[in-house]
Amino acid sequence: xxxxxxxxxxxxxxxxxxxxxxxxxxxxxxxxxxxxxxxxxxxxxxxxxxxxxxxxxxxxxxxxxxxxxxxxxxxxxxxxxxxxxxxxxxxxxxxxxxxxxxxxxxxxxxxxxxxxxxxxxxxxxxxxxxxxxxxxxxxxxxxxxxxxxxxxxxxxxxxxxxxxxxxxxxxxxxxxxxxxxxxxxxxxxxxxxxxxxxxxxxxxxxxxxxxxxxxxxxxxxxxxxxxxxxxxxxxxxxxxxxxxxxx
Amino acid sequence: xxxxxxxxxxxxxxxxxxxxxxxxxxxxxxxxxxxxxxxxxxxxxxxxxxxxxxxxxxxxxxxxxxxxxxxxxxxxxxxxxxxxxxxxxxxxx
Numbered sequence: 338x339x340x341x342x343x344x345x346x347x348x349x350x351x352x353x354x355x356x357x358x359x360x361x362x363x364x365x366x367x368x369x370x371x372x373x374x375x376x377x378x379x380x381x382x383x384x385x386x387x388x389x390x391x392x393x394x395x396x397x398x399x400x401x402x403x404x405x406x407x408x409x410x411x412x413x414x415x416x417x418x419x420x421x422x423x424x425x426x427x428x429x430x431x432x433x434x435x436x437x438x439x440x441x442x443x444x445x446x447x448x449x450x451x452x453x454x455x456x457x458x459x460x461x462x463x464x465x466x467x468x469x470x471x472x473x474x475x476x477x478x479x480x481x482x483x484x485x486x487x488x489x490x491x492x493x494x495x496x497x498x499x500x501x502x503x504x505x506x507x508x509x510x511x512x513x514x515x516x517x518x519x520x521x522x523x524x525x526x527x528x529x530x531x532x533x534x535x536x537x538x539x540x541x542x543x544x545x546x547x548x549x550x551x552x553x554x555x556x557x558x559x560x561x562x563x564x565x566x567x568x569x570x571x572x573x574x575x576x577x578x579x580x581x582x583x584x
Numbered sequence: 585x586x587x588x589x590x591x592x593x594x595x596x597x598x599x600x601x602x603x604x605x606x607x608x609x610x611x612x613x614x615x616x617x618x619x620x621x622x623x624x625x626x627x628x629x630x631x632x633x634x635x636x637x638x639x640x641x642x643x644x645x646x647x648x649x650x651x652x653x654x655x656x657x658x659x660x661x662x663x664x665x666x667x668x669x670x671x672x673x674x675x676x677x
Contacts, residue, residue: 385616386623387615412620414617439619439621439661466596466662480619481619482623484622
């Protein structure tokens, strides 16, 4: 089986989520299973399908900073995707080539990230339901959905972390953003840059290797059909208030 | 009336339930960072709760949610029917 790998590219939040959906459709129609790597430009907040947008995000603050907000098709939590702070991946494939239930398939796919981090000399492990941790701290969050027999899992690998900025965008309960709270998060979350002197490009190369070393694969771009469909989905769904403020 | 209840589900995710009600449940919104497959199943669960008597107990609410889950092959991860029912009752206290 040949996999298609779409190299690292930066898109806005709406397009990133739209591309995932467009590729899911094309894989359902017989295109090769696909791995894509991407960044978010401008930086953005994504929220899980079931989250209340205003419960989780400081919408006004995001607006002031030009930060896009998008609801994902997948469950899970709110994530701040800093352009300089992370690499996101998606893996889109027929369910039957990752032949496990949802919980186990998280483990199988997260193993690719664990392997990638190992290439950088970082030891990590899968923490159910959907996290990867290193020395007890979260370094990657992941989310999955399935539709028409196609599995989509996307997730982020933290490269750099600005907790104060993240908290100015996400609502963190009643607590004020105190030094103590920042410290508490820094005790629970980490990033590649804190663990190894590594460039973003080195992280990307490690991810490509970790995701593809056991697969026949070719590097390709999105097809025109996928791109056009993604543009349509970005415009008619992911950038719309009806979708983003649905909960 | 409008009530909200929030719980970090034991070994699961955050669940926040919002309920509009008078004598009966008018609207339930189930939010949080859990997973539910297929995602649209959430609306089926929410609409099945419409019209329930506000005095109905947790067990009855749980069994209605479980019925919808079974009928629609819904899979919940990080949350369960009991937690949703518990929080619906808590939101109406």
